[in-house]
Amino acid sequence: MARDLITVLEPTVDTTKSLASATATQTTISTTNNATIVGATGVKDNSLTIIVIATTAGTVTFKAGEYPNSVQGDLAVACEAGATAIQIQRPTRFMKKDGNIDVDFTTIAGKIFAVGKHAGLEATV
Numbered sequence: 001m002a003r004d005l006i007t008v009l010e011p012t013v014d015t016t017k018s019l020a021s022a023t024a025t026q027t028t029i030s031t032t033n034n035a036t037i038v039g040a041t042g043v044k045d046n047s048l049t050i051i052v053i054a055t056t057a058g059t060v061t062f063k064a065g066e067y068p069n070s071v072q073g074d075l076a077v078a079c080e081a082g083a084t085a086i087q088i089q090r091p092t093r094f095m096k097k098d099g100n101i102d103v104d105f106t107t108i109a110g111k112i113f114a115v116g117k118h119a120g121l122e123a124t125v
Helices: 068-072
Strands: 004-007 035-038 048-056 058-062 075-079 082-088 101-106 109-115
Touching: 004 109, 048 058, 075 082
Parallel strands: 004 035
Antiparallel strands: 035 101, 048 082, 048 109, 058 075, 058 101
């Protein structure tokens, strides 16, 4: 079965360079389909944050990728009911060669989205 897609949201910086904002599109968590985070290579290291809004507690597992530090294996994060923020410090641990990250879900229900600071020149509003 095809995985659901979670596109990384890159907030736009305002003209004063004081803040960045964007409206998040949340993806419904499916323990059947699981998901792929698309666009992880477009954000700076240490800025990729996954927000889980769980209606039922469960586990979010970041699957090992294809780069050398993937030897550390999968990483399972327990999420209680409510909001959980997961900041990915070293995304290459989980990245596949196409730059995406696969995420599996166990018993959890709710919504998920990803946010990251754009790598490269910033667009302003």
